[in-house]
Amino acid sequence: MRWLVALLIWAVPAAAEEVVADLSQNRISITADFDGSEILIFGAVKREEPLEGVPLEVVITLSGPSQTVMVRRKSRVAAIWANTAAVEVDRAPSFYAVATSGPLSQVLSQTEDLRHRITTRRAIRAVGAPQEVLDLPEFVRALIRVREGAGQYQLREGAVSVREQTLFSTSIELPANLVEGNYEVRIFLTREGHVINAYDTVIYVQKVGLEKFLYVLAHERPFIYGLMSLALAGVAGWGASAAFRWLRP
Amino acid sequence: MQVYLPIAEVSVNAFMLLGLGGLVGLLSGMFGVGGGFLITPLLIFIGIPAAVAVATSANQIVASSISGVLAHFRRRTVDLPMGMVLLVGGLIGAAIGMRVFNWLRAMGQVDLLVSLSYVVFLGIIGGLMFIESVNAIRRARSGGRPAQRRRHNWVHALPLKMKFRTSGLYISVIPPLMVGVLVGLLAAVMGVGGGFVMVPAMIYLLHMPTKVVVGTSLFQIIFVTAFTTMLHATTNYTVDVLLALLLIVGGVIGAQVGTRIGARMKAEQLRVLLALLVLAVCGKLAIDLLLQPEELYSVSWRGF
Numbered sequence: 001m002r003w004l005v006a007l008l009i010w011a012v013p014a015a016a017e018e019v020v021a022d023l024s025q026n027r028i029s030i031t032a033d034f035d036g037s038e039i040l041i042f043g044a045v046k047r048e049e050p051l052e053g054v055p056l057e058v059v060i061t062l063s064g065p066s067q068t069v070m071v072r073r074k075s076r077v078a079a080i081w082a083n084t085a086a087v088e089v090d091r092a093p094s095f096y097a098v099a100t101s102g103p104l105s106q107v108l109s110q111t112e113d114l115r116h117r118i119t120t121r122r123a124i125r126a127v128g129a130p131q132e133v134l135d136l137p138e139f140v141r142a143l144i145r146v147r148e149g150a151g152q153y154q155l156r157e158g159a160v161s162v163r164e165q166t167l168f169s170t171s172i173e174l175p176a177n178l179v180e181g182n183y184e185v186r187i188f189l190t191r192e193g194h195v196i197n198a199y200d201t202v203i204y205v206q207k208v209g210l211e212k213f214l215y216v217l218a219h220e221r222p223f224i225y226g227l228m229s230l231a232l233a234g235v236a237g238w239g240a241s242a243a244f245r246w247l248r249p
Numbered sequence: 250m251q252v253y254l255p256i257a258e259v260s261v262n263a264f265m266l267l268g269l270g271g272l273v274g275l276l277s278g279m280f281g282v283g284g285g286f287l288i289t290p291l292l293i294f295i296g297i298p299a300a301v302a303v304a305t306s307a308n309q310i311v312a313s314s315i316s317g318v319l320a321h322f323r324r325r326t327v328d329l330p331m332g333m334v335l336l337v338g339g340l341i342g343a344a345i346g347m348r349v350f351n352w353l354r355a356m357g358q359v360d361l362l363v364s365l366s367y368v369v370f371l372g373i374i375g376g377l378m379f380i381e382s383v384n385a386i387r388r389a390r391s392g393g394r395p396a397q398r399r400r401h402n403w404v405h406a407l408p409l410k411m412k413f414r415t416s417g418l419y420i421s422v423i424p425p426l427m428v429g430v431l432v433g434l435l436a437a438v439m440g441v442g443g444g445f446v447m448v449p450a451m452i453y454l455l456h457m458p459t460k461v462v463v464g465t466s467l468f469q470i471i472f473v474t475a476f477t478t479m480l481h482a483t484t485n486y487t488v489d490v491l492l493a494l495l496l497i498v499g500g501v502i503g504a505q506v507g508t509r510i511g512a513r514m515k516a517e518q519l520r521v522l523l524a525l526l527v528l529a530v531c532g533k534l535a536i537d538l539l540l541q542p543e544e545l546y547s548v549s550w551r552g553f
Contacts, residue, residue, distance in 0.1 A: 032491075034253040035260050070549045080538045082361045083547070094550075142546035149544075176251065176260030177296070207255060210491075214255040218486050226482030229308050229490045230475050233497060237315030240501030245323075 017056070018046040019199040021187050026201065028174070028183075029208040036176040039203065041099075041185060042169035056165040057100070057107035059188040061118055062172050062203075064095030065181030071139045087139040091125040094179040096147075097154040099170045101162045104155070109193030116188065116195060120144050120153050151175045180205055180215075256489035257301040263495055265295065270309065270499025277313045277500070278320070278507020279514075280448065280463065280523045285310050285441030285474075286367065286530060288496070299360075301489050304481030308493040310442045310474040313500040314467045320508040321464030328415035328461050332468040334422050335447070338429020339436070339473040346437025347480055353438075363439055368535045370435065374449050375527030381453070382520035389517065416457045416465075424455060433473055437480075442470040445527055452520075459516040 021043025028037050041060055069092045072083040098119060100107050108118060117123050126140050147153040152175065160170040183203040188195050207215055218225045252263045269291055273284035285306050292302035321327050353362050407421035428450045432443035444466050451462045482488040511519060 030253055032253055033251060035251040067550050072547050072549070074542060074545045074547075076541075080361075080365075081540075081542055139546070142544075143548055146544060146546060146548045176253065177258060179258055211253060211255040214490055218256055218482070218488070218490075222483040222486055223479075225490070226479045226488065229482060229488050229493060230311060230478060232490065232494060233308055233312035233475075233478075234315055236494070236497045236501055237312040237504075238319065240316045240505055241319040244320075244505040 016047070016049050017189060017197055019187050019189055019197050020044050020046050021199050021201070023185065023201065023203065024171075026203050028178070028203060028205045030178065030180065030206065030211055031208055032210055034176065034178070034211075036178070037174045038171050039174060039185075040169065040171045041187070042167075043187065043199070044168075045166050045189060047166075051165060054191050056162065057102055057190045058160045058162055058168045059101070059104075059108055059118060059190060060099045060160055060170055060172075061123070061184075061186045061188075062095070062097045062099075063093045063123060063184045063186070064205075065093070065179055065183075066091040067094050067179075068092075069143065071143050073139070073142070087126065087136060089124060089126045089140065089143060092143060092147075093123055094181070095152050095174070095183070096120050096123055097156070097172045099154075099156045099159040099172060101158065101160040101168065103157050107190050107193065108188075108195075112190070112193060112195045116186075116198070118186075118188065120155065152177075178205055180207055252491065252495070254297075254301075254489050254492045256487065257297050257305075257492055259296055259298075261295060261297070261492075266492065266495040267499035269295075270313075270496035271503040272499075273309075273496070274313045274316070274500030274503025274505075275507040275510075276503075276526065277310075277444075277467075278317045278504035278509075279511040280444070280507075280519060280526075284313065284500075285436075285443075286371065286439070286445055286527075289441065290530070290534070292492075297489075297492065298487075300481075300485060300487045301492070304478065304485065304487040305489045305492045305496070307442075307474045307478045307481060308488050308490070309496040309500055311471055311478060312493075312497040313504045314442065314471045314474065316501040316504040317508055318464060318467040318471060320505065321467060324464075324512070325415070326460050327464035327468050328413055328457070329468070330411065331413045331416055331418075331425060331455075331457070331461075332465045334411075334425045335429040335432070335465070335469040336472050338426040338431075339433035339443075339469055340476055342430035342433020342435075343437045343473055343476055343480075344433075345430075346434040347477075349434070350438050364534055364538055366435070366439055368531055368538065370439075370446060371527045371531035371534070374445060375524050375531055377453070378449055378520055379524035379528060382517050382524060385517045386521065413457075416455075416461050418455065418457065420455065428454065429469065432469070436473050437477060442474050444470055445523075448523070459519070463511065 024040035069089050071087050071089060073085045074081045075084045113119050113122055124140055126136060144153055160168055162168045183205055184200060186200045189197040250263045251260045253260045273288045277284045288306045289302050293299050407423045409422050410419055411422050412419050432447045435446055436443040447466045448462055451457045452459060478488060
């Protein structure tokens with residue numbers, strides 16, 4: 001028995017500082033009137049030793065399901081602007097938000113960023129791009145720029161408020177055009193750029209009710225779904241015609 | 250009031266969609282065009298993924314065309330035999346067009362080719378129609394006798410002649426069949442009903458009376474767009490029925506109003522207005538192709 005306790009203690013070195021966190025909701029239902037959502041992420045730092053001198057920082061990421069996306073670039077071909085180059089990015093999150101308690105360059109070191117894939121640039125994986133495209137980083141920057149413009153990627157430095165180096169909270173706006181899937185929340189405690197503890201949890205985003213029914217029908221019974229769409233169109237077209245004839249004979 | 254669309258996976262304002270449907274329905278009823286050449290770019294503009302916009306507008310066109318054609322049936326301005334001949338051609342054309350579309354998509358240039366074919370077709374047809382109908386109005390104003398259309402051309406020398414009583418025509422089925430194939434082809438490649446090509450072709454090539462043209466074109470469009478809706482729903486899963494329903498509710502009302510306005514207007518005036526509309530859309534697309542876009546990069550997902 002004693003050896004088992006000893007092994008456990010050895011295997012799980014008690015972190016000096018540990019994150020305890022929760023979300024305002026861990027399940028988002030997409031209903032017919034869904035218009036975006038706001039997630040409140042909050043928590044505390046559990047300590048077994050007295051506070052150290054260097055202040056503690058918090059980095060929080062929220063990442064949507066990964067997608068394979070196509071980034072295309074236009075250039076002028078005989079007076080017309082046409083897509084002339086394309087890069088397929090293997091894995092880009094459909095949504096990505098980074099919130100920090102201070103300027104990113106100060107709260108997180110480059111090596112820790114590489115290891116944990118924290119910044120948007122690191123969260124995107126672009127390998128296997130065609131050889132002829134030499135400016136791959138330019139395409140990835142464009143992907144980030146386009147999606148930042150659409151509110152799908154967010155970088156909010158200083159958005160996490162930390163109190164007494166113990167309590168922290170932030171809120172992240174989720175846009176209305178949310179994709180179904182599991183959204184991963186990661187919370188990193190850093191000190192002098194080094195990650196000292198991390199915590200992660202998941203938010204389930206799901207269509208419900210009519211949205212769910214239509215989506216499932218469209219993908220699993222496409223023929224019936226198509227016929228239903230046509231029948232609806234037919235009834236609506238005939239109904240409007242009949243109604244107008246009745247109103248103005 | 251925001252509505253989340255289950256297939257498009259975006260949230261949009263329901264009243265904006267109703268208004269958009271109404272506007273397109275109005276034009277559909279007035280001119281006998283499906284309105285696809287307007288609604289598809291408009292839907293893409295408000296943020297609906299292109300593939301969903303194309304497939305769903307096909308579904309919407311079915312409804313507005315049914316609503317429009319019923320009013321024409323009551324006024325006996327549908328040439329059914331002609332409609333059937335055009336339809337046979339249309340289905341053949343749509344089947345070929347889908348293959349062309351998939352082939353272009355594999356090459357990754359489908360957007361450009363769709364835009365280019367819009368500009369070329371809308372430009373030629375809009376230009377010709379505008380010149381012709383302005384001339385017709387001028388002749389009518391100057392008090393001269395109405396323009397005598399050339400009744401005999403190569404169309405009348407072809408075999409397989411058939412009587413089209415409603416149109417008062419006795420011509421070969423080959424030209425309407427060819428028109429149908431061309432329209433079906435464009436319908437599949439450009440994601441439109443094809444009325445804007447069919448209406449002028451019926452007037453200028455087949456010499457059908459303008460009042461019959463609108464109803465007959467709507468009749469053919471119903472079945473060709475129903476066919477493309479099914480193709481999109483079963484192969485790409487891109488028909489958004491909630492989006493379609495909102496567009497339809499606006500569209501069927503617009504179509505009824507449009508049919509009544511169209512019945513009160515002179516044929517020449519209708520043609521001038523349609524020509525101007527076609528030229529306006531053509532101009533907008535041409536400018537987009539020629540001017541340097543603000544963002545040179547675009548991101549697409551799921552093949553949209």
